[in-house]
Amino acid sequence: MWLTINDKQIEANEGMSILNAALGAGIYIPHLCGHPDLEAVGGCRLCSVEIDGMEEAVPSCMIKVQEGMKVTVHGPKAERTRKTAMELILATHPADCTGCPKYGKCELQSMYQYLGVGPERWKKKSRTVPTDDSNPLIRHLFTRCVRCGRCVRACRELRGVKVLDFQRTQEGVRIGTGGNISLKEAGCKFCGACIEVCPTGSIMDALGQINEEASYGERVVPCKAACPAHTDIPRYLRYIKEGEYEKATAVIREKLPFPEALGCICNHVCETACKRNELGEPLSICKLKRAAASVHSDDWKKNRKIADSTGKKVAVIGAGPAGLTAAYYLAKKGHEVTVFEINEKAGGQCRYGIPSYRLPDEVMDREIDDILEVGVQLKVNTTAEAPEVLLKQGYDTVLIATGTHKGTLLPLEGNKLSGVILNTDFLKNARRNQIRNLGKKVMVLGGGNVAYDCARTALRLGAEEVHIACLESRDKMTAAAEEIQEGCDEGVILHSGHSFLRITGDTKVQGVELQKVEKFYFDENRKAVIELVEGSREIIPVDHVIFAVGQAPDETEKLGVELNHGFYVKVNSSFATNLPGVYGAGDVVTGTRSVIEAIAAGRQSAVEMDRYLGGDGDISEELLEKETADPFLGRTKDFGNLERLSPPLLDPQERKNSFDAVEQTFTCEEAKCEARRCLQCDLRLNVTNPKLWNEY
Template sequence: MKIVIEGKEIDAKEGISVLDAALEAGIYIPHLCKHPDLEAVGGCRLCSVEVEGIENAVPACKTTVEENMVVKINSEKADKTRKMAMELILATHPADCTGCHKYGKCELQSIYQYMGVGPDKWRKKSRTVQNDESNPLIQHLFTRCIRCGRCIRACRELRGVKVLDYQRTKNGIEVGIDGGKSLEEAGCKFCGACIEVCPTGSIMDAVGIMKEEVSYSDSVVPCRAACPAHTDVPRYLRYIKEGDFAKATAVIREKVPFPETLGSICNHVCEDNCKRNEFGNPISICKLKKAAAESHDDSWKARAYKSKPTDKKVAVIGAGPAGLTAAYFLAKKGHSITVFEENEKAGGQCRYGIPAYRLPDEVIDKETADILEVGVELVTNTRIDDPKELLDKGFDAVLVSVGTHEGSKLPLEGNDLQGVYINSDFLKKVRQGAPVELKERVMVLGGGNVAYDCARTALRLGAKEVHIACLEDINMMTATKDEIEEGKEEGIILHDAHSFLKIVGNEKVEGVELQKVSKFYFDENRKSIIELVEDSNEVIPVDNVIFAVGQRPKGTEKMELELTHGPYIKVNEALETNIKGIFAAGDVVTGTKSVISAIAEGRKSAESIDKYLGGDGDITEKLIDEEKTNSYIGRCAGFSKLERTKTELIDADERKCSFESVEKTLSKERASCEAGRCLQCDLRLNLKQPKLWNEY
C-alpha cells in the first residue's frame, strides 16, 4: 500500500509498522526498544511520529501502516515527545562517554547526536549502582542501563532461557534475576545474546574475553579462531549433539582430510581457548571429533567436488599431513599430483613418530586411501634430494614437505655410550617392528608429548622402570595434562625441574646425573637461563637413555634452497622458496608444531600453488548444505556446572603391556551429552546489527 513519510511516497507491506516501513525504505526514525531481531514494545517513545488525523504523537513501532497514511517525523509534536523521552533516559545515564567500550558504536549516543541533545542540557540525577562482575564471561554495568528491555526479550524470545527480568531494587527498576541469583545459579547458558542486543554496553563481555588484536567474530568464537585450519567447531558440535555424526564429519572434512587422526592425536588448541574453561573444563572437542569420524560414514563424498583437468603437474616431496593435505586439495582443483615418499608407507610423523597405541595404522591407511581416491599418485621408497630435478622432468610446481625427522642429542658427556637412543630413530624403529635393544631401566630426557611417547613405548617394550627428566616445572611442561596423567598411571617416574648434567658409564649407559632447577626462564633475547640448587645432584641408575629434546629437518642442505635458522627452508608469505616453482610447507618451514598446524600449512600451500598455476586459489568446499540453526536453546538447570565427559581408558596395568589403542571412543549418547555442554558462542553472530542514523 502507498503511504507518505516526510513528503516521500513509499510502498509499504500490509500489516507492518510505520517504523519498519520507514527503515525498509531507507528513512531513519529514531528508535531504541526495537531491534532487527526483536519485536518493539513502544516503551522508549523515541520513535514518536505525527500521523495526519491523529491528535497526539504516536510510537511508530506500534502504529500499523494504512493506505494513504501521511507521516511526519520532524514535526513539532514528534520532536517534543522524543526530546522529553530522551531527557528522561539521559537524566540517570553517565555523561562521559569517552571511557565506554561502546563509544562511537552506541545506539543511544547516535540518537542523541541525531536529535541535537548534548550533555550540557541533561538534567542529571545521581544513580550510583555497583557493577555486577560476579559472573564469568558477562559483566553488567547498571549505570549504563536504560531499561529498554531488549536483553530480557532476547533471553526470552530468541533463546528461551528466560533468566532475565525486571527487578525492583532499592535503586529502582533494574534488569536482573528473580531472587537475586547469579547467572550461573539461574541456569544461564552464556550464549551472549543479551550482550549482542544491548544498545548501550550495559551488558558486556567480561574483561579479557574480547581481544583487540583479532576480529570481532574471532573473539566471539575463540575455538574456531584458535584452530589453525579454522574448522567450524560449534557447527559440528551441534550435529554431534543431535546424534548426526555423518553431518558432523562432513563439516570437519570441509577443512581437513584427517578427522579421525586429529581426533586421536590433535593438540586441541581449540579446547585451550574454549570459553567453558571459565567454568572449569572445556568441551572435549578432540574426542568428539574422533567419535564422529569413527562412524566411517562416507556420505560426504557425494558432495565432494573435482574440477576439470588443468594439464598442470605438481610434485609433492613428503607424504606427511602437510604434503598429503596439499596433494588432496590440489588434485580436487584438477591438477595432476604425484607424491614422493622416502619411507615404505605414507603418513610422515603420524605413522613413524607417534606410537600405535595413540594412532593405529588402520586409521592412517583409511584416511590416506581417501586422499589417493581423488586422483593422487603415491610413489613410496623414493627419496628426492633435489627438487629442481622434478621441474626439469616436467612438473610445473614442486612442494617440499619433508617434515622434521631428525632427532637431536644434547652435547652431554656420555651421549655416545651404548644404550643411548634419539627419539625419532627409536619411535620409528618400534613402529616399523625393527628390533630395539632395551633393558630394564630407561631415562627419557625431555618434557613434551614426544618424551611421553618414548617413555610409554619403552614400558610396552618391557622396561620395568621408566623415568622422565625435564628442565620445566610440571606446570610449565609442554606435554599435555592427559599425557602426564596417563604416564603417571602407567608408572612413569617424573623428575620435573631437573637439569641433565651427564650420562654416566664406561662403554654403556649406567645412569644419568641430574640436578634440581630453582629457576628456568628465557631472557629478552630468548636465551635460556637456568639456576640450579646447590648440592642437589643425584645419579639415577638406568641402562638406556632416550633423547626427546626436539627434531629438525633432514637433508634440506642438499636441496640448494635458501635456508634459515639452520636446516629450515625459507619461504615468503605465499610459501614460495627462492627458486621459482618450488614451494615448502609444514614442519620443514615452521619447525615441529602439530598435525593440525601442518594441515593448515598444507591448505595454504595448495592455495598458493593453484594461483601460481593460473587458478583462483579457492579450495573452499561445501560438503553439506547450510541449515538454519535452532537458536531457541532453552534453559538447563545447573548448565554451567555440567561436568566434562571423560574418555574411558583401558586399565593402566593392561594397556602398558600392549600397543593396542589405549582409549575407548565416546558412545553416541555420551558424545551427544558432551556436545550439549557447548555454549554455542557463534549464535551471537547470527543476530543482525542495528544501523545507526548516519548509515541511512
C-alpha cells in the first residue's frame, strides 16, 4: 500500500507502523523507546507525527499505515510534543556527557542534538541514585536511565526471562527486580540483551568485563576469542543442548581437525575466559566438545570441499598436531602434500608425549585417518631431508613442524647416574611398551602436567611409590588442578615448594636430596631467586629419577634455517623462515605449548603457505548451514546457581593398574544439562543496532 510522508510517496506493507515504514524508506523520525526487535509502546512520544484528519500529534510507532495516509514529521504540533518530551527526559539526566563510555554512540545524545535541545534548556532535578555494582556481569547506572522500558521488554519479549520491571522506590520509578533482590536470585540468565537495547548506557557490562583493546565481538563472546582457533563455542554448545551432536561436531570441525583429541586433553583456556566464572564455575566446554565428537558422525564430510589439483607440492616435516593440521588444509586447497614422520606412527607429542589413559590411540587413529582421507600422503619411519634439499627435489614449499621431543637435564650432581631418565624418553618408551624394571620407588622432578604424566605412568608400570618434587607451592604449580588431584587420588606423593639439591648414589640412583623453599621468584632479569629453609634437608630414597623440567626441539641445527635461543626455528609474522619457501609452526617455533595452540599455528601456516603457492589463503569452510539462533531463552529455575557437571572418572585403585581412559564421556543427558548452563553470550550480537539520525 502507498502513503505519503513529508510529501514523499512511499510503499509499505500492511500492518507496518508509520515509524517502521518511514525508517525503511530512509525518512528519519526521532524515537527512543522504540527498537527494531521490540514491540512498540509509544511511551517516549519522541516519534510523534501529524496525520491528516487527526487533531493532535500521535506516536508513529503505534499507528499502522493505511492506504493514502498523509503524514507530516516536522509539523508544529509534532515538534512541540517531541521537544517537550525530550526536555522531560533530560530533566533528570546528567548534563555532562564527556565522561560517559557511551559518548558519541548514545542514542539520547544523538536525539537531543537532532532536536536542538541543549543543556541550557534542561530543567534539572537532582536524582543521585547510586550505581548498582552488586550484580555479576551487569552494572546499572541509574542516573543515566531514561525509563524507556526497552530493557524490560527485551527481558520479557525477546528473552522470556522476565526478571526486570518498573519498580516504585523512594527515589521514584526505576528499573529493577521484584523485591529489589539480586539478578541472580531473580533468575536472570545474564544474556546481556538489556545491555544491548539500552539507548544511554544505563545498563552496561560490569567493570572488569570490558577490554577496550578487543573488538566488540571479542568482548561479548570471550570464550571464542580466547580459543586459539576461535572455535564458535556458543554455537556448538547450543546444538549439544538440543542433543544435535552431529551439528555440534560440524561446527567444531569448521576450525580444527582434532575435536575428540582436544576434548580429551585441551588446556581449555576458553573456560578461563567463560563469563560463567562470575557466577561460580565455567562451562565444561572441553568435555562437551568430547561428548559431541565421540558420536563419530561423518555428516560433516558431505559439505567438506576439496579443490582441484594445483600441481604444487608441499613437504611437511613432522606429523604432530601442527604439521597434520597444516597438511589437512593445504591438501584441501588442492596441493599435493607429503608428511614425513620419524616415528612409526603419526601424532607427535599427542601420541608419544601424552599417556593413553588421557588420550587413547584409537582417538588419534580416527582423526588422523580423516586427515589422510583428503589426500595427504604420510611417510612414517622416515627422516626427512633438510628443507633446502626437499626444495631441490621438487617440493615448492616446506613446513618444519618437528615439535619438542628432547628432554631437559638439569645440571644436578648425580644426573648421569644409572636410573636417571628424561621425560620425553620415558613417556615415548612407555607408549611403545619398552620400559622394564622401573623399580619400587620413583622421583619425578618438575611441577607441570608432563611431570604428572610421568608420575602417573610410573604407577601404571608397577612402581609402588611415586614422588613429585617442584620449586613452586601447590597453588603456583603449572600442572592443571585436576591433574594434581587425580594424581593425589592415585597415590602420587607431592613435595611442592622444595628445591632438588642432588641425586645420591655411586653408580646407580639411590635417592634425591630435597630442601624446603622459603621464597621462589624471578628478579628483574628473569633470573630465578631461591631462598631455602635452613635445617630442612631430607633425602628421599628412590630407584629412578625422571626429569620433567622442560623439553626442546631436537637436531634443528641440521635444518639449515636461522634459529632462536639455540634450538627454536625463527619465523616472521607470516611463519616464514629466512629460507625462501620454508615455514615453521608449532612447538619447534614457540617452545612447548598446548595442542590447541599448535593446531592454530598449523592453520595459520597453511594460510601463508597457500598464498606463497599462488592461492588466496582462504581455508575457511562452512560444514553446516548457518541457522538463526532462537533469541527466546525462557526461565530456568535457579539458573545462576546451576552447578558444573564433570564426567565420571574410573576408581583410583582400578585406574592406576591399567592404561584405560581415566575420564569417561558425558552421557547425552549429562551433556545437555551442562550445555544448558551456557549464558549464550553470542545472542547479543544478533540484537539489531538502531541507526542514529545522521546515518539516514
